[in-house]
Amino acid sequence: MAELDPASALGHRELGLTDEDVLSMYGHMLLARAVDERMWLMQRAGKIPFIISGQGHEAAQVGTTWPMRRNQDWMAPYYRSIASAITFGMSAEDIITAHLAKGDDVSSGGRQMPGHYGAARNNIVSVSSPVGTQVLHAVGLAMGAWVRGDDMVAITSFGEGTSNQGEIHEGMNFAGVHKLPVIFVCENNGWAISVPLERQVGGLSVAARAEGYGFPGVTVDGGDPLACYAVARAAHQRAQRGDGPTLIEARVVRLTSHSSDDDQRRYRDPAEVEELKEHDPIPFFSNRLRAAGLLTDEADAALRAEIKTEINEAQAQAEARPDPDAATAHRWVYAEGAD
Template structure:
């Protein structure tokens, strides 16, 4: 029994409008859509942003929230973090379409897929979606394709469904490494600045 407490990674901060995520998967989507609706009804100028995994994009809460957001042209960004596994289920066994972002058309919103390991590509997609939302053009679905480098949880033995070689190859594309290389290339990061 949790005693009514959330998991430690589920935090919020009222001052900055960060709503705590509810532990049941995907429930954050209708929550974010509801917040976007409230803001629109009150004439407030903000865009709601929420994230979820590709496994969650198969849940009813995702579809209901996305549909409601599309019908009412709500300023909300739905970001799917596609790490290729819903716990142990590979993406090929989760989708009838090629990409999660392909689902967006059914809800009357644009859907884009970007390299989730490229922070600049993710930033550009989020900025474009936020600008759309602020202009009153409705919601956006962004799929960021990445890879889960660790087991799903401490109970998950990921060796049962993926090889060590697969994980090691994915580690070479870690977004922290990629962004480090970019910052060094443009002269914003050096070994000396890291030591300081």
């Protein structure tokens, strides 16, 4: 009587995902959101000067990162990639520590401003601020694996505003020429700070550009983690087969202002901002899991409580870490001896 099993309607089993997998995806989304919200609180409390948010992007990030193999594949993320970084192995504490710019912060030892993640131990490339540069790094990582004949797939993410940088074109074209194992994820939230999509992207589709580079471009509902997983899994398999890149354009919402220094009410219709909440991927997925019989109110509450404890501990641990020492600020411009 499988047709009466509500969980089968979710479609995750056809994608090779177990019930535990989808609940874990949901947990990663919740954790990323909780870290994000906590950092806003810390920013408002004066503990962090600046935050740039990934709220609204969690389903796309968890879904597209889920097929990536930790410690084998590589990721070149961007400044909104909190959920991607967490899915790929960074902890909530790593993210909060980076925002507090502590001396032993894994991303930069307190050298970079908030939002600039990275962890060599997790195969996550260090994020910088000029947008789009990381796309070439993912292409180069994929090129390295291709030269060596390794089984490795690189994934990189960027916004639709960044998709207009020339470096994106150079990277995608080259990846198309050599069928490199790389997945390009454009998280299209419709706004490049204050400039809407129709003023940024001729033709209004980033995915459509892929055709010119000789590989598939797929548009996907970035609010649906399973839809994102499905296209990313196909992209990962394609890359592994040696068939080359895929460009995924995940249509997402930006629930917050561009950053803590921005106020989107100045350029977005208040009704539209209000309406955004209806597209929040977290209640969307939560409701689907409930409808599928995989999540109860009690289980959801327990999960959220567990995450809150984790975040509290992460913040406490992060705050207790030492600040960087100015006496070390001159170091590591170049390699130093046999260190």
